Amino acid sequence: MTQPGTIDRQPGTPRTVAAVLGSGSWGTTFAAVLADAGCEVRLWGRDPDVVAQVNTERRNDKRLPGIELPHGIRATTDARDALAGAGIVVVAVPSQSARETLAALREHVEPHAVAVSLMKGVELTSDERMSEVVADALALPESRIAVVSGPNLAREIAEHQPTATVVSSTDPGTAALVAAACTTGYFRPYTNADVIGVELCGAVKNVIALAVGMAQGRGFGLNTTATIITRGLVEITRLGLALGADPATFPGLAGMGDLVATCSSPLSRNHTLGKHMGQGLSLDEAIAATGGTAEGVKSCRSVLDLARKAGVDMPITAGVFAVLHEGLPVDDMARALLSRPQKAESVA
Numbered sequence: 001m002t003q004p005g006t007i008d009r010q011p012g013t014p015r016t017v018a019a020v021l022g023s024g025s026w027g028t029t030f031a032a033v034l035a036d037a038g039c040e041v042r043l044w045g046r047d048p049d050v051v052a053q054v055n056t057e058r059r060n061d062k063r064l065p066g067i068e069l070p071h072g073i074r075a076t077t078d079a080r081d082a083l084a085g086a087g088i089v090v091v092a093v094p095s096q097s098a099r100e101t102l103a104a105l106r107e108h109v110e111p112h113a114v115a116v117s118l119m120k121g122v123e124l125t126s127d128e129r130m131s132e133v134v135a136d137a138l139a140l141p142e143s144r145i146a147v148v149s150g151p152n153l154a155r156e157i158a159e160h161q162p163t164a165t166v167v168s169s170t171d172p173g174t175a176a177l178v179a180a181a182c183t184t185g186y187f188r189p190y191t192n193a194d195v196i197g198v199e200l201c202g203a204v205k206n207v208i209a210l211a212v213g214m215a216q217g218r219g220f221g222l223n224t225t226a227t228i229i230t231r232g233l234v235e236i237t238r239l240g241l242a243l244g245a246d247p248a249t250f251p252g253l254a255g256m257g258d259l260v261a262t263c264s265s266p267l268s269r270n271h272t273l274g275k276h277m278g279q280g281l282s283l284d285e286a287i288a289a290t291g292g293t294a295e296g297v298k299s300c301r302s303v304l305d306l307a308r309k310a311g312v313d314m315p316i317t318a319g320v321f322a323v324l325h326e327g328l329p330v331d332d333m334a335r336a337l338l339s340r341p342q343k344a345e346s347v348a
């Protein structure tokens, strides 16, 4: 009998073999989605205790306490073992460690494989989006790379709460293949071809969620939250359009959708970390109190770099950077944002 949320396969249909690199909260959850969608899944992680628990108890209590994982996931610390025969290679490590991680695994990736980035960041050393880093590190053409991004808080998906996402690739065949591999009764991927827009939305919404968290931690209410979300979307759109994104992406799942989820949820690490800062913790204290990967802490610097190079104004992102890395008090950030010269409300 099929478990709730899983997809029935036709008898005799060969299973897609997928390797997921990174056994954190999203890597483990996406491995579960792929398994529920009928794939044979290998989950590669660095932590032998996590790997052992996935294999013996079908749980990852470190990142997803209380969640029972489906059958069909085999975890391993051996990258060669994880990647052998895998037609889909999913990358779910922190953005700033992706290049180094992939360089070490590259020789084991099958020549026909498609790579999928789940990461929402921009590399500090190069200002590259993660699909660009994956393409460089694995020496793959962009036609064999997809990204998955949307309002996708891992724990809610691990609980099979109904969720949609975007699978984006410049190659429609690659997007369709990845979407088919991760379609379940609770997870619905849409496809698009705007990799630039989808990735920028995913990276910058983390910075905006930090700003919302700071405001809420300081005690400001929903007017402030809605103001930051709305003007945050303007910043994301401005940067995206300057870098060649499709305007249709920003009001979609990867844009507005993810912004709303991340800025609203206590499950978001970026939102939570921002809240700790707003309550007066230092950056180091806030990182320790949050746990997990809050990509916006580092990516705000590379996003600002991209904006400067493109001649785009991103005042909220600049404020978040100043609070996190230059010691600006949250009240001073609010004052600086509100005292900017008056202007018409538009994206320009």
Ligand SMILES: NC(=O)C1=CN([C@@H]2O[C@H](COP(=O)(O)OP(=O)(O)OC[C@H]3O[C@@H](n4cnc5c(N)ncnc54)[C@H](O)[C@@H]3O)[C@@H](O)[C@H]2O)C=CC1
Pocket: 022, 023, 024, 025, 026, 027, 028, 045, 046, 047, 063, 092, 093, 094, 095, 097, 101, 118, 119, 120, 121, 152, 153, 154, 155, 291, 292, 293, 295
């Ligand atoms: N958790 C979520 O709800 C979502 C996360 N994402 C993105 O997915 C990516 C991964 O995030 P999570 O799984 O949530 O992070 P996490 O913090 O739960 O786990 C990160 C994983 O990467 C491993 N790792 C850490 N440093 C490493 C290194 N130097 N080399 C190799 N592996 C390393 C850790 O051992 C851990 O298994 C991030 O870019 C995040 O923005 C995207 C959508 C949802």
Ligand SMILES: O=C(CO)COP(=O)(O)O
Pocket: 120, 150, 151, 152, 153, 154, 206, 209, 258, 261, 262, 267, 268, 269, 270, 271, 293, 294, 295
């Ligand atoms: O990207 C996410 C939801 O779509 C998860 O956000 P955090 O990385 O802030 O937890």
